[in-house]
Amino acid sequence: MADVREAARLLEKAQRVVVFTGAGISAESGVPTFRDALTGLWERFDAQSLATPQAFQDDPDLVWGWYEWRRHRVSSVHPNPGHLAVAAMRNAVVITQNVDDLHERAGSADTVHLHGSLFMPRCAQCGEAAALPSTTGEPDEGRRVWPPSCVRCAGLVRPGVVWFGEALPEAALEAAARAASDCDVLLTVGTSGMVYPAAEIPRLAARSGAAVIQVNPQPTPLDSVALVNLRGSAARVLPDLVATAWPDQAAEDPAAEPS
Numbered sequence: 226m227a228d229v230r231e232a233a234r235l236l237e238k239a240q241r242v243v244v245f246t247g248a249g250i251s252a253e254s255g256v257p258t259f260r261d262a263l264t265g266l267w268e269r270f271d272a273q274s275l276a277t278p279q280a281f282q283d284d285p286d287l288v289w290g291w292y293e294w295r296r297h298r299v300s301s302v303h304p305n306p307g308h309l310a311v312a313a314m315r316n317a318v319v320i321t322q323n324v325d326d327l328h329e330r331a332g333s334a335d336t337v338h339l340h341g342s343l344f345m346p347r348c349a350q351c352g353e354a355a356a357l358p359s360t361t362g363e364p365d366e367g368r369r370v371w372p373p374s375c376v377r378c379a380g381l382v383r384p385g386v387v388w389f390g391e392a393l394p395e396a397a398l399e400a401a402a403r404a405a406s407d408c409d410v411l412l413t414v415g416t417s418g419m420v421y422p423a424a425e426i427p428r429l430a431a432r433s434g435a436a437v438i439q440v441n442p443q444p445t446p447l448d449s450v451a452l453v454n455l456r457g458s459a460a461r462v463l464p465d466l467v468a469t470a471w472p473d474q475a476a477e478d479p480a481a482e483p484s
């Protein structure tokens with residue numbers, strides 16, 4: 226409790242706040258984290274072996290099927306109280322490693338996506354943006370799906386996410402680095418802090434003099450970077466933090482009917 230009060234005090238007096246999120250913030254919406262075991266056809270793979278340009282080149286229908294299944298799964302779940310609490314921090318810059326759209330659907334419209342998005346496929350050959358395939362329901366877990374062809378060059382369409390070994394989108398990385406070096410408080414939520422260069426963002430904020438607050442039920446390498454470590458789940462801790470920092474301002478659910 227004392228830690229939540231200390232974190233709330235830091236947030237409340239901060240002029241510039243950055244919220245940096247990872248897979249853990251979406252876990253309570255039902256989106257598995259990257260390090261959760263896969264099921265179905267993907268049981269014998271791990272996410273890291275499917276999320277590479279080589280995997281797509283070797284087995285495009287396996288990889289596209291996996292991403293289509295993930296996209297449908299994300300579309301069928303909802304932002305949780307953690308996402309809503311982040312959206313309630315009105316002036317915060319939200320930087321996420323997640324490829325879902327749950328921050329946006331919670332109300333954080335200008336979220337910076339460091340690792341791309343499940344909803345922005347593009348041609349693997351010429352880079353042309355591609356339309357999302359029209360859907361006929363969720364593909365079965367574990368089903369291979371052949372990727373669509375690019376309308377411009379007939380190359381294979383790939384997911385618009387950053388794979389292991391690929392560069393991060395330059396504009397997103399620049400925006401994230403700028404926000405991290407200029408903020409007073411960086412709140413890091415639900416990330417293992419192990420995948421670079423994204424994991425450099427909270428470290429950059431700390432080096433630039435910001436107070437780092439971490440929300441994670443487990444210890445991470447960012448424990449030593451954080452001034453305050455809040456051990457708990459995002460959906461439980463973040464609403465508590467917002468309510469303590471700004472008692473007059475409850476997290477709003479944009480999906481709720483106006484009263």
Ligand code: APR
Nearest residue numbers: 247248249252258259260322415416417418420443458459
């Ligand atoms: N609330 C907060 N944190 C949680 C919760 C929760 N309910 N559940 C799990 N976590 C924490 C875990 O303890 C872990 O530290 O979320 C973190 C998830 O870690 P990862 O699966 O490694 O996810 P992330 O840090 O986002 O991974 C970074 O690596 O796999 C690539 O590109 C992928 O964007 C991803 C990146």
